[in-house]
Amino acid sequence: MKKGYFGQWGGAFIPEVLHATFTEFNIAYEAARADSSFWQEYVDLMANYSCRPTPLTFAENLSDHLGGARIYIKREDLNHTGAHKANNVMGQGLLVKRMGKKRVIAETGAGQHGVATATMAARFGFDCTVYMGEEDVARQRPNVFWMEKLGATVVTVTDGSRTLKDAINEAFRDWVTSMDDTHYVMGTVCGPHPFPEMVAWFQSIIGIEVRKQIMEQHGKMPDRVYACVGGGSNAMGIFQGFLEDNDVELIGVEAGGKGIDTDQHASRMVGDRAAAGVAQGYKTMFLQDSDGQMLDTHSIAAGLDYVGVSPILADLGEQGRVRFEAATDVEVLEALTLAMRTEGIIPALESSHAFVQAIKEAPTMFRDQAIIINMSGRGDKDIFTIAHAFDDPSWKDFIIGLAEEYKTK
Numbered sequence: 103m104k105k106g107y108f109g110q111w112g113g114a115f116i117p118e119v120l121h122a123t124f125t126e127f128n129i130a131y132e133a134a135r136a137d138s139s140f141w142q143e144y145v146d147l148m149a150n151y152s153c154r155p156t157p158l159t160f161a162e163n164l165s166d167h168l169g170g171a172r173i174y175i176k177r178e179d180l181n182h183t184g185a186h187k188a189n190n191v192m193g194q195g196l197l198v199k200r201m202g203k204k205r206v207i208a209e210t211g212a213g214q215h216g217v218a219t220a221t222m223a224a225r226f227g228f229d230c231t232v233y234m235g236e237e238d239v240a241r242q243r244p245n246v247f248w249m250e251k252l253g254a255t256v257v258t259v260t261d262g263s264r265t266l267k268d269a270i271n272e273a274f275r276d277w278v279t280s281m282d283d284t285h286y287v288m289g290t291v292c293g294p295h296p297f298p299e300m301v302a303w304f305q306s307i308i309g310i311e312v313r314k315q316i317m318e319q320h321g322k323m324p325d326r327v328y329a330c331v332g333g334g335s336n337a338m339g340i341f342q343g344f345l346e347d348n349d350v351e352l353i354g355v356e357a358g359g360k361g362i363d364t365d366q367h368a369s370r371m372v373g374d375r376a377a378a379g380v381a382q383g384y385k386t387m388f389l390q391d392s393d394g395q396m397l398d399t400h401s402i403a404a405g406l407d408y409v410g411v412s413p414i415l416a417d418l419g420e421q422g423r424v425r426f427e428a429a430t431d432v433e434v435l436e437a438l439t440l441a442m443r444t445e446g447i448i449p450a451l452e453s454s455h456a457f458v459q460a461i462k463e464a465p466t467m468f469r470d471q472a473i474i475i476n477m478s479g480r481g482d483k484d485i486f487t488i489a490h491a492f493d494d495p496s497w498k499d500f501i502i503g504l505a506e507e508y509k510t511k
């Protein structure tokens with residue numbers, strides 16, 4: 103198969119001016135991958151900076167409550183900065199150091215990848231510029247605040263729809279003129295080769311750990327593994343632990359938003375709003391209209407609100423190796439509430455999508471069966487988004503009170 107392709111998906115559709123940069127990038131990535139001391143350095147860094155290996159928690163109360171399969175939760179929420187994104191950015195940070203570059207750029211929609219990249223840049227001593235659409239800068243003030251405090255420059259993009267895709271264009275424009283000293287930090291398993299393969303490699307640390315942990319705790323392989331799918335990096339991370347075990351069913355859960363039959367969701371593999379296309383440097387299933395214009399997406403979870411999906415997952419879906427489902431915003435808030443009340447854990451809105459599907463299916467299974475939910479991140483850091491999603495009246499009063507206080511000062 104051609105390099106960088108997964109079945110018919112993937113590739114590297116890049117402007118001519120970036121060819122030399124990608125050649126250098128490919129060589130550096132291949133060399134790092136072939137060098138076992140690089141992986142060891144990565145594992146050590148994640149152990150001492152980001153709480154790895156993250157625990158696998160047996161959710162005994164939730165399992166009893168639902169009756170059925172034993173539910174285990176992989177705790178990516180316990181990473182530094184509160185999500186699996188740390189795995190990817192720290193890995194790329196090590197690679198940037200190896201390439202001898204001094205500056206990183208990134209684009210971010212919800213701001214979570216921007217915060218993770220700014221954190222990495224601070225730790226490695228890189229200059230950092232993050233591109234963000236004007237709409238998103240306005241909506242995601244807490245994340246913009248942290249990026250700036252961590253020392254990054256946040257550039258507000260005022261072109262087009264002033265959201266993620268415009269930020270991506272702007273970041274590529276930067277890279278064309280700065281490639282000698284700058285690396286573009288991709289946030290997920292998307293984009294042109296070698297990004298999907300490389301990000302999947304860094305995230306595979308989740309699957310390597312969890313495979314060992316489930317054997318220790320359950321004595322055999324799990325029956326099913328659930329992960330939410332935005333771009334697909336946390337899903338690919340955990341799925342890689344079980345890809346060769348055909349008896350382990352892998353389930354990716356997309357953002358069903360207001361419902362799969364509405365035009366307000368972000369499901370590429372479920373429903374009929376997506377079609378094959380080439381954009382942003384690679385081929386995958388994109389949410390687009392019949393003219394190939396990208397559609398507006400919606401999800402209660404900012405991290406799942408994306409038009410494309412990993413080419414690796416598009417292929418695994420086509421092969422039938424990964425089953426795709428969608429969870430609606432309403433279901434997500436119910437699952438989040440149940441997880442909090444039964445286990446005292448607070449999944450991110452993104453991760454709660456995986457919980458929705460697991461909660462639906464666990465009761466139909468036997469007690470000696472086990473399922474794993476990848477809890478990609480924690481919700482407590484996203485208190486603004488989650489309190490808003492619950493439409494909590496006393497939270498509203500609190501915000502209004504704060505605003506009054508600022509006005510009178």
Ligand SMILES: *Cc1c(COP(=O)(O)O)cnc(C)c1O
Pocket residue numbers: 185186187214289290291330331332333334335336337405406450452453478479480
């Ligand atoms: C960004 C994010 C996601 C979505 O990204 P993937 O690449 O699909 O994993 C999911 N969960 C959390 C907590 C995130 O921050």
